[in-house]
Amino acid sequence: MDNPADHEDEARSGIGREAVRGRADTGTLGKAIAVLDIVASADQPMRFTDILARSDQPRGTLHRQLSNLVEEGLLSLGRDHSYSVGIRLLKFAAKAWAGNQFRVIAEPHLRRLHDLTGETVHLGVLRGNEVIYLDKVESRQAVRMYSQIGNASPVYCTGVGKAGLSALPDAELQAVVASIRFRRFTDSTLVTPEALLREIEEIRASGNAYDREEHEPGIRCVAAPLHSADRSFVGGLSVTGPAYRISPELLESWAVLVRNAAGAIMEDMGARLGPRT
Amino acid sequence: MDNPADHEDEARSGIGREAVRGRADTGTLGKAIAVLDIVASADQPMRFTDILARSDQPRGTLHRQLSNLVEEGLLSLGRDHSYSVGIRLLKFAAKAWAGNQFRVIAEPHLRRLHDLTGETVHLGVLRGNEVIYLDKVESRQAVRMYSQIGNASPVYCTGVGKAGLSALPDAELQAVVASIRFRRFTDSTLVTPEALLREIEEIRASGNAYDREEHEPGIRCVAAPLHSADRSFVGGLSVTGPAYRISPELLESWAVLVRNAAGAIMEDMGARLGPRT
DNA sequence: ATTGAAGTTCCACTATATGGAATTCAATTT
DNA sequence: AAATTGAATTCCATATAGTGGAACTTCAAT
Structure with missing residues (x-):
């Protein structure tokens, strides 16, 4: 699944x-x-x-x-x-992936986060009203490589998506939210701009976004926002797992780990990309 | 490595x-x-x-x-x-990969071949004078997903590449070979059109291509040609491994397995794509 | 055979890409 | 700080390349 x-x-x-x-x-x-x-x-x-x-x-x-x-x-x-x-696109994509600084810098932090939690870790960026997954670290690697990477999911019902939204300046946030065509995936899916914007405020306050089985029943995650220094990439990273194994309390306890990882990644990017300004 | x-x-x-x-x-x-x-x-x-x-x-x-x-x-x-x-290309590529019939049909056969040999199995297609890897099955999945998929390698010094060439009609083969700018990667790399064409003849006769450390020192493989019914995809599949572990005899013994897998894949494609003509 | 729907080609018209030159920008040097 | 240099970007008259309606071909179904 x-x-x-x-x-x-x-x-x-x-x-x-x-x-x-x-x-x-x-x-x-x-x-x-x-x-x-x-x-x-x-x-x-x-x-x-x-x-x-x-x-x-x-x-x-x-x-x-x-x-x-x-x-x-x-x-x-x-x-x-x-x-x-x-298939020519595969060649281009291989370069896009291997050469993406955002991803390259984040990678070791994703691994560390995976080691700490034992659950699947995702890195994704916003692209319009979608989130595109850049990388993922999971235990059962055997599944399917390429599986999620490059896949697009809606912003409004994924942890990474909502985290990314919270990192946008208000004007852009409004524009993106306005462009969403909401669709109910589960009982918990947020389906109105108002509900989404209200939650974005909470995320900005707390520094963490949650997906409480809003996209897929039985799947929960904690996420934190992330952006490159020049904001050319805005996204987030998340720890995801099955609800039966991950209580809300456990998820809550990972929140700080995810925030710390996000902070560390942004610090690394500052060091690598711009000892300037 | x-x-x-x-x-x-x-x-x-x-x-x-x-x-x-x-x-x-x-x-x-x-x-x-x-x-x-x-x-x-x-x-x-x-x-x-x-x-x-x-x-x-x-x-x-x-x-x-x-x-x-x-x-x-x-x-x-x-x-x-x-x-x-x-990164927009990632989204396109994810679709290209997931939706590629050639790959989808081949996948179970790649797994079987991996189970039989225990070594890494590659599926690739020709694109001009390069081979683009569509899929790969290996034991140590932990390495890097996405690693080779989408990567382009030269046709003239890879098993999959040479196998693919052998499946081309002569006119196209000549044209592709003429477009190659040979480069020596190892001592064994074929660096002339003549040597390459000679080997293509052998591949056509035997049904198997070999990479005898021609691209990377210490890496050997056996491959077999493969093409979709309409020849829109021409490529091959291969079993690859380190020379220290894989003797020429062992490699030779896998040749028939690889050929059989290739045959099975093409049969499946015939069934799936064209109960016609 | 006949029909109809899907795919492909054609060509006069017009919108769009072109590319040389001028301008702005950002470092580096005096 | 001012000057210099090289790079990146913008401009705009011209030519080229894309447009799109209509005619044509192909193929499957009746």
Whole structure:
């Protein structure tokens, strides 16, 4: 039973960022990537007409965009005319992951946190109204590598997501929250902007975010906010585990560990990235 | 000691495919992705001028392309003006990986092969003159998830690479080989097209490719070719291990296991993807 | 065979990318 | 502190490349 599961709702990533600040025009590239995103957000290969329905491009244009994406290896076209995400992206992603300073610096701290708690530790960053998992340390490594890394989950019902939100300046926070299309995953899921904002206030006060079985029944976590010095990365880290094993009290007792780890990571980043300002 | 290590030579991916068949023009998108590839192929973050030197675009153009890539989240721009690959690619790659039928179908067979041999099993596909690793099964999972997946290695000195080459039609094989810029990694590395083509013939005859410490000293592997029914994926799978533990005889004895696994995978794909033709 | 839906190609039109040059910015040196 | 240098960024007239409506082809189903 994996934890931060795919969410297959309508929330197209990027919506959030658009809202956050009149985003600069990315021209032809932007349109092509939007098409790529449509295919990537679907949970099964899409045929031409499916994509056409979700895109607002005319037939001819869309067809050329798809052809170009396929030619570049960003999409792959099966013989049944279904489009799926291309493996060239794996090469890019491998570099993105290995070269990400945020992740590299955080890694030893994630391990330490895992050693202290014995539970799964996640590192994630905000991207619009989604959180993208950058790394994870768990005992039962045997499961599936790559499993969660790169997966996107909603901000409003994950510990890392809410922690990240609490680290945003108010203007951005408002914009992101406004862009969320709330969906109930469990009985405890927060489904209104008001409830979410109220909780963000608590997180800012206490320094810890919790996921109280809000995304998946039976899964709890404590998280703490985290951001790079220049705020180019805003996210959080969390300790996650099954409710039957982790009482609210135990979770509570880890809160300080998570906060300390977050603090240590940010300190390291300050040292590594900017002995300046 | 990782096995299929990064290769940081000049071989820009895509060169191969260009040569393979007058590649259709991908216009603005193609240029942007070429820029992305330059950044992704470097082993450290690049500054504007570095990229300018490797790109053949004029300053203004390149700057806009980079800005667009950053805006789209495909690149990330540090406050020291260095560009690195953006985390949005992780999201795309997660989908590419999880949704790749080739990999999904192969997975149980990789496990079985691992159980039979006790050594690391790799699945990879050709992409131009590189091989991109799609999956890997190894005992010591604890190392680093994501480690090799998505990594690109040269075709000419890896088992999976040579196996994949042997599955190509002659015309494409010639074109790919012609695009290779040979580099000596070890004493055993094949460094001429002639030697490589000769070995491809042997692989075609025997059904197995070997890496006899040609990429990394002390690392050996047996591989077998593999391709999807429509040849949209051409690659191979391999069993890899340290030379001190794996004698040439032992390696030889696994050859048939690897071939059988490859055969089983292709059979499964035929059943799953095309009860047609 | 016939129909219909899905995918692909075409080409005049127009929006968009281009790229050389000017400008701003940020370090380094005097 | 002022000057210098090299890098990064912005500007804008021009040319190129993307657009999109419509015609065409392909394939599956009846």
